[in-house]
Amino acid sequence: MRDHFEKLVLIILAVMLFAGSLILYKRNTRPFSDITIVQNGIKKELTLAQVENLLKEKNKIDINTASAKDLERIPGVGAVMSSRIVEYRENNGSFTSNEQLLEIEGIGEKKFAVIKEYLK
Amino acid sequence: MTRKYFLPFFIVLFLAGIISAGVFKEVFPLGSVMIFAGACLLFMFPAGKKPVLFYIFLGLFFLSLGFFRYGSSNFPRENDISTLVSGVREDILVSGVVLDVPEEKGASYLKHTVFPLKVEAALKDGKTYILSGKILVDLYNTRENPGIGDRLVIGGKISLPREADEAFSFDRKTYLSHKGIYSVLTVSKTSLYLRTGVSKSPVYRLRRVLERGRGCADRVLRKYLSGTAAGITAAVTLGKRGGITPQLKALFAETGTTHILAVSGLHICIVAGILAFILKTLNVPRGAMCFFTIAGVLLFAVFAGSRASSLRAAVMVSFAAVGLFLDRKPEMISLLALSAFVITYFSPGQLFMPGFILSYLAVIALVYLTPYIDTFFLPRRSSSAMSFSVTRYFAKGVSVSCAAFLGTMPVIAMYFRIITPASIIANLAAVPILFIIVASGLSLIVTGLTGFMALPAGVISFVINAAVSSLVAFLGFIRSLPFSSARVASPGLPGVLALYAAVFAAAVFFFRGKRRKVFVLIITLVMGNFFVWNEVFQGPPDSTRVTFFDIGSADAFLLEASDGSVVLIDAGRSGREGIQSDGERVIEPYLRQRGIRKIDLILLTHAHDDHMGGLFHIIREFDTGCFIDGAVSTISTDDRKPYNRLAELIEKKGIRHFKVKSGDIIEGIAGMSFYVLNPPEDFSYKDPNNDSVAIKAVDNNGKSILFSADVGAEAIKGILCFGSFLKADVIKMPHHGKGAYPVFILRQFLDFADPDEAVITNKENGVNKRIIEELEKKNIDIRITGRSGTIIMQ
Numbered sequence: 001m002r003d004h005f006e007k008l009v010l011i012i013l014a015v016m017l018f019a020g021s022l023i024l025y026k027r028n029t030r031p032f033s034d035i036t037i038v039q040n041g042i043k044k045e046l047t048l049a050q051v052e053n054l055l056k057e058k059n060k061i062d063i064n065t066a067s068a069k070d071l072e073r074i075p076g077v078g079a080v081m082s083s084r085i086v087e088y089r090e091n092n093g094s095f096t097s098n099e100q101l102l103e104i105e106g107i108g109e110k111k112f113a114v115i116k117e118y119l120k
Numbered sequence: 121m122t123r124k125y126f127l128p129f130f131i132v133l134f135l136a137g138i139i140s141a142g143v144f145k146e147v148f149p150l151g152s153v154m155i156f157a158g159a160c161l162l163f164m165f166p167a168g169k170k171p172v173l174f175y176i177f178l179g180l181f182f183l184s185l186g187f188f189r190y191g192s193s194n195f196p197r198e199n200d201i202s203t204l205v206s207g208v209r210e211d212i213l214v215s216g217v218v219l220d221v222p223e224e225k226g227a228s229y230l231k232h233t234v235f236p237l238k239v240e241a242a243l244k245d246g247k248t249y250i251l252s253g254k255i256l257v258d259l260y261n262t263r264e265n266p267g268i269g270d271r272l273v274i275g276g277k278i279s280l281p282r283e284a285d286e287a288f289s290f291d292r293k294t295y296l297s298h299k300g301i302y303s304v305l306t307v308s309k310t311s312l313y314l315r316t317g318v319s320k321s322p323v324y325r326l327r328r329v330l331e332r333g334r335g336c337a338d339r340v341l342r343k344y345l346s347g348t349a350a351g352i353t354a355a356v357t358l359g360k361r362g363g364i365t366p367q368l369k370a371l372f373a374e375t376g377t378t379h380i381l382a383v384s385g386l387h388i389c390i391v392a393g394i395l396a397f398i399l400k401t402l403n404v405p406r407g408a409m410c411f412f413t414i415a416g417v418l419l420f421a422v423f424a425g426s427r428a429s430s431l432r433a434a435v436m437v438s439f440a441a442v443g444l445f446l447d448r449k450p451e452m453i454s455l456l457a458l459s460a461f462v463i464t465y466f467s468p469g470q471l472f473m474p475g476f477i478l479s480y481l482a483v484i485a486l487v488y489l490t491p492y493i494d495t496f497f498l499p500r501r502s503s504s505a506m507s508f509s510v511t512r513y514f515a516k517g518v519s520v521s522c523a524a525f526l527g528t529m530p531v532i533a534m535y536f537r538i539i540t541p542a543s544i545i546a547n548l549a550a551v552p553i554l555f556i557i558v559a560s561g562l563s564l565i566v567t568g569l570t571g572f573m574a575l576p577a578g579v580i581s582f583v584i585n586a587a588v589s590s591l592v593a594f595l596g597f598i599r600s601l602p603f604s605s606a607r608v609a610s611p612g613l614p615g616v617l618a619l620y621a622a623v624f625a626a627a628v629f630f631f632r633g634k635r636r637k638v639f640v641l642i643i644t645l646v647m648g649n650f651f652v653w654n655e656v657f658q659g660p661p662d663s664t665r666v667t668f669f670d671i672g673s674a675d676a677f678l679l680e681a682s683d684g685s686v687v688l689i690d691a692g693r694s695g696r697e698g699i700q701s702d703g704e705r706v707i708e709p710y711l712r713q714r715g716i717r718k719i720d721l722i723l724l725t726h727a728h729d730d731h732m733g734g735l736f737h738i739i740r741e742f743d744t745g746c747f748i749d750g751a752v753s754t755i756s757t758d759d760r761k762p763y764n765r766l767a768e769l770i771e772k773k774g775i776r777h778f779k780v781k782s783g784d785i786i787e788g789i790a791g792m793s794f795y796v797l798n799p800p801e802d803f804s805y806k807d808p809n810n811d812s813v814a815i816k817a818v819d820n821n822g823k824s825i826l827f828s829a830d831v832g833a834e835a836i837k838g839i840l841c842f843g844s845f846l847k848a849d850v851i852k853m854p855h856h857g858k859g860a861y862p863v864f865i866l867r868q869f870l871d872f873a874d875p876d877e878a879v880i881t882n883k884e885n886g887v888n889k890r891i892i893e894e895l896e897k898k899n900i901d902i903r904i905t906g907r908s909g910t911i912i913m914q
Contacts, residue, residue, distance in 0.1 A: 013646060016649050017645055020649060020653050023656050024652060024655055024656060028717045032718070032745025032746065033746075035745070035746040035748075037784050037785070038785040040783045041783065041795070042783050042785065046841045047841065048838065050841075054840075055865060058867065058868055059862075059864040
């Protein structure tokens with residue numbers, strides 16, 4: 001009786017080992033995925049010029065939401081001028097147009113012409 | 121329960137107490153209560169009649185003793201230095217005493233010395249603290265190494281040791297905590313390093329003398345031997361492993377003979393045997409013989425570096441010697457239990473060291489498993505009393521070797537992820553040769569130091585050189601045979617414990633006579649099944665799984681598809697002398713652990729070392745189907761040589777090599793598509809970073825990840841042309857979160873991508889703060905690999 005039982009156990013174990021090894025063998029010898037390159041499969045939405053413009057636009061400063069530090073990024077606007085702009089905004093409320101900047105001390109026609117490029 | 125198992129049983133309870141304290145750390149107070157209760161109740165029983173209850177409480181006593189011992193020596197005290205750690209790598213000044221012989225690691229400009237320091241005081245953030253505890257010091261590049269017992273004042277950065285994470289195979293934190301060390305101090309070249317004196321304590325004095333002695337012995341060896349011979353002889357007689365190259369280590373590891381290189385049980389036994397033989401021929405009385413053998417063995421263990429493995433073996437052999445002297449045929453099991461008790465009582469953390477576990481497993485297997493395996497190789501009850509044939513010894517050797525292999529294989533697989541059937545044959549030769557090397561090495565040292573010429577040094581050196589060369593050659597041959605070793609996924613601790621329980625149960629069940637053969641067959645089949653099915657169940661994930669490896673400021677990403685396809689994007693840094701490449705150290709073990717043996721696609725974004733370096737090892741070790749890199753690719757002069765080597769390797773292995781440019785789609789991997797966004801098709805940015813391959817990976821559930829390699833502002837402008845196509849769930853931030861590109865470009869990139877999460881492959885403090893600000897502004901989840909370890913997304 002015992003002998004039969006042991007034989008059975010041995011056979012089951014051997015079969016399991018064989019099955020597991022087979023699974024691993026199949027897994028490790030499966031063929032590689034067949035890689036292909038599809039040329040020009042993606043269409044670009046924007047040209048480089050459009051991107052540059054977009055960036056320029058996005059980079060433009062909104063004089064109503066800009067902090068003094070943001071304003072200083074504009075060439076020609078220093079610490080003093082930016083604080084004046086902020087002060088003006090606080091006293092007189094939001095700017096309704098960029099031209100209002102001309103009312104600030106230190107910003108004349110020439111200066112404004114330069115700054116205008118960087119404003120929304 | 122028979123008498124002989126009495127003592128071992130209670131000692132096992134002691135060990136169990138240690139283990140529970142180590143595992144269930146919070147239950148430490150309970151241990152103290154139990155030990156107190158146990159001790160009290162012990163006294164309640166008068167001498168004489170000992171009811172069952174007594175034994176139960178005795179058992180509880182040992183259990184709680186183990187608990188308590190671990191708790192009192194392995195938990196950080198309240199004023200342990202590690203309590204000062206509050207962030208990541210902060211500056212601190214520490215004063216203390218060097219506890220152990222410093223070890224040298226690494227090479228050339230990355231050479232560093234590691235040693236434990238017993239802390240006395242510390243200065244941090246302007247405040248002084250009187251503390252205790254031990255800290256591991258990592259000392260980079262000083263000209264002089266500290267000696268044991270030196271008093272030092274050193275400045276450096278203190279941090280907690282690295283924990284295990286998904287891909288980091290070595291859990292430094294737990295390893296050090298078992299040694300009572302909970303923090304690490306990194307001392308750079310420019311930090312303060314002062315030797316303020318030397319500890320006067322006799323223990324340190326003795327050890328310093330010993331160290332000088334060891335140094336002299338080492339110089340003797342180097343005078344007469346060279347290269348590999350010197351390195352191996354120094355390792356097996358003096359415990360100095362500096363001369364063992366990584367290649368040599370690998371040779372021994374892959375043939376299952378690593379134990380030869382560290383002074384452990386085998387070496388101690390050899391020395392004990394030599395001593396006993398000498399004393400016997402000198403007709404020394406038994407008592408003196410026993411005494412001198414034990415003294416000699418302990419002295420040797422200390423002389424050979426006082427490593428845990430040597431001391432442990434010395435204790436075991438001493439107990440055996442005492443037992444032999446007392447004429448009681450020593451019950452192996454009691455000897456083992458007693459020596460384990462002594463060692464773990466004084467150093468409970470030892471119980472968790474792989475070396476400790478393997479030593480005891482090996483001895484238990486040698487003693488108790490060999491009789492079972494004998495039934496295969498030895499004729500039953502050798503009726504021919506003429507038992508001195510070579511075949512018989514050979515057969516016995518094979519039997520012993522098999523037993524050791526079976527007994528230690530599961531634990532070795534668990535810790536080192538390797539199975540080495542080759543060890544069965546390798547050890548047959550390695551052990552006798554080791555005997556020759558140890559005996560000759562020691563006599564060479566004695567000859568060189570004392571001038572007492574038993575044999576001319578030249579003769580001894582010749583013998584050693586011959587022995588070492590033949591050993592290395594033989595091991596090399598064994599390693600080259602098929603099925604000599606296999607790297608496997610590490611089975612978990614529960615699995616290994618279950619396996620040993622099964623072996624034990626079967627051993628008891630099949631105890632008698634020829635049924636032992638059945639035992640061996642069954643056990644071999646059970647183990648075979650265990651490892652095979654362990655790997656089967658590591659199989660492919662249910663949905664696409666992406667792993668972002670934590671390798672500092674370097675890139676490596678693994679994508680696994682549910683049908684078993686595997687894609688690797690970049691592979692981190694190359695290695696240098698003494699340091700493995702990221703491919704070898706992190707990526708390979710991870711792949712093995714996940715049951716991956718071949719890679720369908722390797723994508724190299726650009727030829728910088730922190731992306732390309734690890735690829736050499738990976739391509740050598742794993743079958744690769746296809747290799748893709750950028751069509752337009754600037755390669756700097758420094759990188760040209762390695763890149764060409766890589767290209768040659770790829771060609772030699774017959775791997776398909778494609779080049780991609782912006783606009784291409786990589787198809788073929790089931791469940792994944794890769795859309796190439798960079799480099800542009802008609803011109804080059806003349807810069808490896810801007811020319812790196814950036815892709816958007818999409819799986820068939822629609823989940824997408826932007827892998828933006830190392831692109832800079834110029835390249836990003838070009839990528840922005842894809843507009844809303846850039847929308848993805850996750851973005852891997854360009855260039856490890858460094859790079860000061862204009863904010864508005866970054867903002868536009870994030871606007872188009874609009875991810876939920878951003879992954880940055882860098883150390884915590886290497887990331888540009890502005891980038892973090894912008895990410896936080898858009899409420900994007902930031903995952904930094906240096907902070908959270910390897911990141912895995914399904």
